[in-house]
Amino acid sequence: MAYGCLALSMSLVGGYVALSKPLVAAFPVLLLAWLRFGIAALAMPHWLKRAPDEPPMTSRTRWLVFLESFLGNFMFSICMLFGVSLTSAVSAGVIMASIPACVAVASWLFLRERITVRIGLAIACAALGIGLLALSPAHAPASPAAASASAASAASMPWLGNLLVFCAVLCETAYAVIGKSLTGRLGPKRIASLINLWGFVLSMPFGIWFALQFDFTAVRFGTWALLVAYALAASIWTVWLWMTGLRNVPAAQAGVFTVLLPVSAALVGVLVLGENLSSPQLIAFVVALVGVVLATWPGRRT
Numbered sequence: 001m002a003y004g005c006l007a008l009s010m011s012l013v014g015g016y017v018a019l020s021k022p023l024v025a026a027f028p029v030l031l032l033a034w035l036r037f038g039i040a041a042l043a044m045p046h047w048l049k050r051a052p053d054e055p056p057m058t059s060r061t062r063w064l065v066f067l068e069s070f071l072g073n074f075m076f077s078i079c080m081l082f083g084v085s086l087t088s089a090v091s092a093g094v095i096m097a098s099i100p101a102c103v104a105v106a107s108w109l110f111l112r113e114r115i116t117v118r119i120g121l122a123i124a125c126a127a128l129g130i131g132l133l134a135l136s137p138a139h140a141p142a143s144p145a146a147a148s149a150s151a152a153s154a155a156s157m158p159w160l161g162n163l164l165v166f167c168a169v170l171c172e173t174a175y176a177v178i179g180k181s182l183t184g185r186l187g188p189k190r191i192a193s194l195i196n197l198w199g200f201v202l203s204m205p206f207g208i209w210f211a212l213q214f215d216f217t218a219v220r221f222g223t224w225a226l227l228v229a230y231a232l233a234a235s236i237w238t239v240w241l242w243m244t245g246l247r248n249v250p251a252a253q254a255g256v257f258t259v260l261l262p263v264s265a266a267l268v269g270v271l272v273l274g275e276n277l278s279s280p281q282l283i284a285f286v287v288a289l290v291g292v293v294l295a296t297w298p299g300r301r302t
Contacts (some may be wrong), residue, residue: 005245006257010240014264017235023230028224029081031214033074037200039228040235047193054187063187064178066192069198072175073235079168086161098166100126100291102173103255110177113250122294123252126259129288132280144283159292172258180251188243194236259288 023032036256050056057065100123115123178233184192246254 125291
């Protein structure tokens with residue numbers, strides 16, 4: 001059940017990332033983030049209530065909740081979205097391949113978790129799979145104008161873009177490690193509601209500033225429906241599933257499941273957006289899933 005929650009969480013993240021292109025085109029990034037947190041906050045106020053068997057929050061727990069939201073929600077979104085806009089998608093994908101290894105190292109440093117040989121091989125497969133997926137040939141833009149615009153965006157400031165994407169990797173690493181610490185203190189539903197509420201507060205100044213200049217009447221009904229689905233998936237379902245799985249799985253082992261993020265995003269591109277699946281991408285899927293099997297295969301009982 002824990003493995004299923006982790007896999008479904010990362011698969012949903014990859015799916016809504018792939019389907020968020022129309023939203024990024026319709027809304028400014030910081031306004032989109034504020035609307036996402038605000039819609040989710042309206043959907044889960046009852047999750048803020050403390051369970052009867054849950055101990056009161058200490059100052060350390062409150063600090064961890066803030067860091068989980070600031071690093072895992074707020075800073076991750078900003079670094080990733082702006083980073084990809086300044087560098088190429090291929091470079092971003094290669095850098096994102098380091099997430100499982102970074103989570104394993106951080107869990108060893110901060111949580112004192114032991115990394116077995118099998119988990120190490122699973123991390124290597126995850127990194128190799130995402131690397132192959134990132135290095136596979138990219139799809140050509142639909143028009144020469146789009147191609148030149150894409151090339152200009154990718155070549156604008158690649159060093160800064162790569163740095164921002166790597167900062168997003170570090171934020172995702174902190175999200176996994178801090179989340180593991182929080183699952184021993186709070187329930188998954190309360191964690192999801194608290195970090196979403198902090199995300200709403202942190203993005204509020206930017207959201208209000210962009211909202212005062214934005215024409216909301218120009219947004220179509222289909223875009224609003226997609227925004228609601230995006231907010232529920234990004235702030236409620238994926239966070240609750242991830243925290244539920246983390247309660248019973250070491251952070252290093254859970255980090256292997258982040259391989260499903262780019263895999264599911266690519267599958268959505270093939271099945272929903274009509275993109276083609278190349279041979280290198282198919283090999284990458286197989287290698288990445290081998291890593292998941294290695295991480296989840298039952299071990300010998302002593």
